[in-house]
Amino acid sequence: MASVKQFQVTFDCAEPERVARFWCEVLGYVVPPPPEGFATWDDFDRSLPPERQGSAFACIDPSGVGPRLYFQRVPEGKVVKNRVHLDVRVGAGLVGEERLARLEDECARLVALGAVRVRLLPADGVDESCIVMRDIEGNEFDLD
Template structure:
Protein backbone atom coordinates (compact mmCIF):
# COMPACT_ATOMS: atom_id res chain seq x y z
CA UNK A 1 0.00 0.00 0.00
CA UNK A 2 1.21 3.51 -0.79
CA UNK A 3 0.44 6.40 1.50
CA UNK A 4 1.10 10.06 0.89
CA UNK A 5 0.64 13.53 2.23
CA UNK A 6 0.07 16.68 0.25
CA UNK A 7 2.66 19.41 0.94
CA UNK A 8 1.84 23.04 0.20
CA UNK A 9 4.62 25.64 0.29
CA UNK A 10 3.55 28.89 1.92
CA UNK A 11 4.60 31.89 3.99
CA UNK A 12 2.20 31.46 6.94
CA UNK A 13 1.64 27.75 7.70
CA UNK A 14 -0.69 28.17 10.68
CA UNK A 15 -2.97 30.59 8.83
CA UNK A 16 -3.05 28.31 5.81
CA UNK A 17 -3.74 25.24 7.98
CA UNK A 18 -6.71 27.01 9.61
CA UNK A 19 -8.07 28.19 6.24
CA UNK A 20 -7.80 24.80 4.54
CA UNK A 21 -9.07 22.89 7.59
CA UNK A 22 -12.24 24.95 7.33
CA UNK A 23 -12.42 24.73 3.54
CA UNK A 24 -12.04 20.94 3.46
CA UNK A 25 -13.77 20.24 6.78
CA UNK A 26 -10.53 18.81 8.12
CA UNK A 27 -9.09 19.42 11.58
CA UNK A 28 -5.78 20.95 12.56
CA UNK A 29 -3.62 17.98 13.51
CA UNK A 30 -2.94 17.82 17.25
CA UNK A 31 0.67 17.44 18.39
CA UNK A 32 1.95 13.96 19.23
CA UNK A 33 1.06 12.57 22.65
CA UNK A 34 3.05 14.03 25.53
CA UNK A 35 3.56 17.41 23.83
CA UNK A 36 1.54 20.59 24.28
CA UNK A 37 2.50 21.99 20.87
CA UNK A 38 4.19 20.92 17.64
CA UNK A 39 7.02 23.35 18.51
CA UNK A 40 7.63 21.39 21.73
CA UNK A 41 7.69 18.16 19.73
CA UNK A 42 10.15 19.47 17.11
CA UNK A 43 12.36 20.95 19.84
CA UNK A 44 12.49 17.51 21.50
CA UNK A 45 13.92 16.14 18.24
CA UNK A 46 16.63 18.81 18.18
CA UNK A 47 15.24 21.05 15.44
CA UNK A 48 16.99 24.44 15.80
CA UNK A 49 14.84 27.30 17.04
CA UNK A 50 15.46 29.38 13.90
CA UNK A 51 13.88 26.61 11.78
CA UNK A 52 10.67 26.39 13.82
CA UNK A 53 8.93 29.41 12.35
CA UNK A 54 6.22 31.42 14.10
CA UNK A 55 3.44 30.34 16.45
CA UNK A 56 2.93 26.92 18.00
CA UNK A 57 3.73 24.96 14.84
CA UNK A 58 0.17 23.88 14.00
CA UNK A 59 0.97 23.46 10.32
CA UNK A 60 -0.79 20.26 9.29
CA UNK A 61 -4.37 19.14 8.88
CA UNK A 62 -6.03 15.74 8.79
CA UNK A 63 -9.32 14.32 7.64
CA UNK A 64 -11.35 13.57 10.79
CA UNK A 65 -12.93 10.62 8.95
CA UNK A 66 -9.47 9.23 8.11
CA UNK A 67 -10.11 8.98 4.35
CA UNK A 68 -8.27 11.97 2.86
CA UNK A 69 -4.53 12.63 2.94
CA UNK A 70 -2.69 14.56 5.62
CA UNK A 71 -1.85 18.04 4.34
CA UNK A 72 1.28 19.78 5.59
CA UNK A 73 1.88 23.50 5.06
CA UNK A 74 5.62 23.99 4.72
CA UNK A 75 7.04 27.44 5.35
CA UNK A 76 9.30 28.65 2.56
CA UNK A 77 11.03 32.03 2.16
CA UNK A 78 9.95 32.73 -1.43
CA UNK A 79 6.45 33.77 -2.45
CA UNK A 80 4.26 32.23 -5.12
CA UNK A 81 5.30 33.52 -8.55
CA UNK A 82 3.40 31.47 -11.16
CA UNK A 83 0.19 29.58 -11.72
CA UNK A 84 -0.20 26.28 -9.88
CA UNK A 85 0.61 23.21 -11.97
CA UNK A 86 -2.23 21.39 -10.21
CA UNK A 87 -5.07 22.50 -7.98
CA UNK A 88 -7.77 21.19 -5.67
CA UNK A 89 -11.43 20.98 -6.60
CA UNK A 90 -13.65 21.48 -3.56
CA UNK A 91 -16.67 19.40 -4.56
CA UNK A 92 -19.91 20.57 -2.95
CA UNK A 93 -22.42 20.79 -5.81
CA UNK A 94 -23.23 17.13 -6.19
CA UNK A 95 -23.13 14.74 -9.11
CA UNK A 96 -24.48 15.97 -12.41
CA UNK A 97 -26.48 12.74 -12.73
CA UNK A 98 -28.22 13.26 -9.37
CA UNK A 99 -28.51 17.02 -8.81
CA UNK A 100 -30.07 19.63 -11.13
CA UNK A 101 -27.80 22.44 -12.34
CA UNK A 102 -29.68 25.16 -10.41
CA UNK A 103 -29.26 23.23 -7.14
CA UNK A 104 -25.55 22.67 -7.84
CA UNK A 105 -25.13 26.41 -8.55
CA UNK A 106 -26.81 27.31 -5.25
CA UNK A 107 -24.59 24.91 -3.33
CA UNK A 108 -21.43 26.16 -5.03
CA UNK A 109 -22.37 29.81 -4.46
CA UNK A 110 -23.06 29.16 -0.76
CA UNK A 111 -19.67 27.47 -0.36
CA UNK A 112 -17.94 30.29 -2.25
CA UNK A 113 -19.47 32.83 0.14
CA UNK A 114 -18.30 30.79 3.15
CA UNK A 115 -14.77 30.58 1.75
CA UNK A 116 -14.66 34.30 0.92
CA UNK A 117 -15.55 34.99 4.55
CA UNK A 118 -12.66 32.69 5.55
CA UNK A 119 -10.14 34.62 3.43
CA UNK A 120 -10.37 33.28 -0.13
CA UNK A 121 -11.02 35.42 -3.21
CA UNK A 122 -13.08 34.76 -6.33
CA UNK A 123 -11.14 34.75 -9.61
CA UNK A 124 -13.95 33.96 -12.05
CA UNK A 125 -17.17 32.01 -12.52
CA UNK A 126 -16.83 29.02 -14.85
CA UNK A 127 -20.21 28.74 -16.56
CA UNK A 128 -21.53 28.81 -20.12
CA UNK A 129 -25.06 29.00 -21.39
CA UNK A 130 -26.24 25.58 -22.53
CA UNK A 131 -23.46 23.69 -20.71
CA UNK A 132 -24.39 21.56 -17.69
CA UNK A 133 -21.41 22.69 -15.60
CA UNK A 134 -20.92 25.36 -12.95
CA UNK A 135 -17.80 26.13 -10.94
CA UNK A 136 -16.04 29.09 -9.38
CA UNK A 137 -12.27 29.57 -9.63
CA UNK A 138 -10.81 30.98 -6.41
CA UNK A 139 -7.50 31.63 -4.67
CA UNK A 140 -6.65 30.93 -1.04
CA UNK A 141 -5.14 33.61 1.26
CA UNK A 142 -1.69 33.14 -0.36
CA UNK A 143 -2.88 33.07 -3.97
CA UNK A 144 -3.02 29.31 -4.62
CA UNK A 145 -5.71 28.46 -7.15
CA UNK A 146 -8.59 26.08 -6.47
CA UNK A 147 -12.09 25.53 -7.83
CA UNK A 148 -15.41 25.08 -6.07
CA UNK A 149 -17.60 22.71 -8.10
Protein backbone atom coordinates in the same frame (compact mmCIF):
# COMPACT_ATOMS: atom_id res chain seq x y z
CA MET B 1 -1.02 -6.23 -8.77
CA ALA B 2 0.31 -2.94 -7.35
CA SER B 3 -1.04 -1.75 -4.03
CA VAL B 4 -2.68 1.64 -3.59
CA LYS B 5 -0.33 4.11 -1.92
CA GLN B 6 -1.24 6.68 0.69
CA PHE B 7 -0.18 10.24 -0.11
CA GLN B 8 -0.24 13.73 1.30
CA VAL B 9 -0.67 17.01 -0.55
CA THR B 10 2.09 19.52 0.22
CA PHE B 11 1.67 23.29 -0.07
CA ASP B 12 4.60 25.71 -0.20
CA CYS B 13 3.63 28.86 1.67
CA ALA B 14 4.83 31.75 3.83
CA GLU B 15 2.69 31.06 6.93
CA PRO B 16 2.12 27.30 7.32
CA GLU B 17 -0.12 27.34 10.39
CA ARG B 18 -2.34 30.13 9.05
CA VAL B 19 -2.81 28.38 5.69
CA ALA B 20 -3.37 24.99 7.35
CA ARG B 21 -6.05 26.39 9.62
CA PHE B 22 -7.76 28.00 6.58
CA TRP B 23 -7.87 24.62 4.82
CA CYS B 24 -9.19 22.96 8.01
CA GLU B 25 -12.16 25.33 7.78
CA VAL B 26 -12.61 24.74 4.04
CA LEU B 27 -12.55 20.95 4.20
CA GLY B 28 -13.69 20.11 7.72
CA TYR B 29 -10.18 18.83 8.50
CA VAL B 30 -8.59 19.00 11.94
CA VAL B 31 -5.13 19.63 13.35
CA PRO B 32 -3.64 16.29 14.47
CA PRO B 33 -2.51 15.86 18.07
CA PRO B 34 0.98 17.13 18.88
CA PRO B 35 3.87 14.65 19.03
CA GLU B 36 4.14 12.49 22.13
CA GLY B 37 5.67 14.38 25.04
CA PHE B 38 4.18 17.75 24.03
CA ALA B 39 0.92 19.18 25.36
CA THR B 40 0.44 21.55 22.40
CA TRP B 41 1.87 22.28 18.97
CA ASP B 42 3.20 25.57 20.41
CA ASP B 43 5.19 23.57 22.97
CA PHE B 44 6.58 21.37 20.19
CA ASP B 45 7.39 24.42 18.03
CA ARG B 46 9.30 26.09 20.89
CA SER B 47 11.43 22.94 21.21
CA LEU B 48 12.78 23.39 17.66
CA PRO B 49 15.81 25.48 16.71
CA PRO B 50 14.75 29.09 16.04
CA GLU B 51 15.22 28.77 12.27
CA ARG B 52 12.74 25.82 12.15
CA GLN B 53 10.06 27.31 14.38
CA GLY B 54 6.85 27.90 12.45
CA SER B 55 8.29 26.16 9.39
CA ALA B 56 5.59 23.52 8.93
CA PHE B 57 2.07 22.55 9.94
CA ALA B 58 -0.40 19.86 8.89
CA CYS B 59 -4.06 18.99 8.96
CA ILE B 60 -5.89 15.72 8.55
CA ASP B 61 -9.27 14.33 7.61
CA PRO B 62 -10.86 13.31 10.94
CA SER B 63 -12.44 10.29 9.24
CA GLY B 64 -9.03 9.11 8.01
CA VAL B 65 -10.23 8.87 4.40
CA GLY B 66 -8.77 12.00 2.78
CA PRO B 67 -5.08 12.76 2.33
CA ARG B 68 -3.05 14.61 4.94
CA LEU B 69 -2.33 18.21 3.96
CA TYR B 70 1.17 19.45 4.78
CA PHE B 71 2.19 23.11 4.69
CA GLN B 72 5.86 24.07 4.55
CA ARG B 73 7.41 27.50 4.73
CA VAL B 74 9.47 28.51 1.72
CA PRO B 75 11.38 31.78 1.26
CA GLU B 76 9.98 32.69 -2.15
CA GLY B 77 6.46 33.93 -2.82
CA LYS B 78 4.04 32.47 -5.33
CA VAL B 79 4.79 33.80 -8.81
CA VAL B 80 2.95 31.59 -11.33
CA LYS B 81 -0.26 29.59 -11.63
CA ASN B 82 -0.35 26.28 -9.74
CA ARG B 83 0.31 23.21 -11.88
CA VAL B 84 -1.85 21.17 -9.46
CA HIS B 85 -4.87 22.41 -7.55
CA LEU B 86 -7.63 21.05 -5.35
CA ASP B 87 -11.23 20.75 -6.52
CA VAL B 88 -13.46 21.14 -3.47
CA ARG B 89 -16.47 19.00 -4.38
CA VAL B 90 -19.44 20.88 -2.92
CA GLY B 91 -21.77 20.55 -5.90
CA ALA B 92 -21.26 16.88 -6.77
CA GLY B 93 -24.44 15.38 -8.22
CA LEU B 94 -26.14 18.76 -8.60
CA VAL B 95 -26.87 20.48 -11.92
CA GLY B 96 -28.16 23.80 -13.19
CA GLU B 97 -29.48 26.42 -10.78
CA GLU B 98 -29.36 24.06 -7.80
CA ARG B 99 -25.63 23.49 -8.39
CA LEU B 100 -24.95 27.21 -8.90
CA ALA B 101 -26.77 28.08 -5.67
CA ARG B 102 -24.69 25.53 -3.72
CA LEU B 103 -21.44 26.81 -5.26
CA GLU B 104 -22.36 30.43 -4.53
CA ASP B 105 -23.25 29.64 -0.90
CA GLU B 106 -19.92 27.90 -0.35
CA CYS B 107 -18.06 30.67 -2.17
CA ALA B 108 -19.56 33.27 0.18
CA ARG B 109 -18.52 31.18 3.22
CA LEU B 110 -14.95 30.86 1.95
CA VAL B 111 -14.65 34.54 1.01
CA ALA B 112 -15.58 35.33 4.63
CA LEU B 113 -12.60 33.13 5.65
CA GLY B 114 -10.23 35.11 3.42
CA ALA B 115 -10.47 33.28 0.08
CA VAL B 116 -10.80 35.26 -3.15
CA ARG B 117 -13.33 34.52 -5.86
CA VAL B 118 -11.63 34.61 -9.27
CA ARG B 119 -14.39 33.71 -11.74
CA LEU B 120 -17.35 31.48 -12.51
CA LEU B 121 -16.80 28.89 -15.22
CA PRO B 122 -20.37 28.28 -16.44
CA ALA B 123 -21.63 24.88 -17.58
CA ASP B 124 -20.72 24.32 -21.22
CA GLY B 125 -22.62 21.19 -22.19
CA VAL B 126 -19.68 18.95 -21.23
CA ASP B 127 -18.65 20.16 -17.76
CA GLU B 128 -20.89 21.52 -15.04
CA SER B 129 -20.29 24.98 -13.55
CA CYS B 130 -17.47 25.61 -11.10
CA ILE B 131 -16.00 28.64 -9.35
CA VAL B 132 -12.27 29.34 -9.53
CA MET B 133 -10.90 30.72 -6.27
CA ARG B 134 -7.64 31.51 -4.45
CA ASP B 135 -6.80 30.65 -0.86
CA ILE B 136 -5.35 33.14 1.63
CA GLU B 137 -1.88 32.94 0.02
CA GLY B 138 -3.07 32.95 -3.59
CA ASN B 139 -3.12 29.21 -4.33
CA GLU B 140 -5.77 28.39 -6.91
CA PHE B 141 -8.58 25.93 -6.18
CA ASP B 142 -12.00 25.23 -7.63
CA LEU B 143 -15.38 24.87 -6.06
CA ASP B 144 -16.76 22.02 -8.09
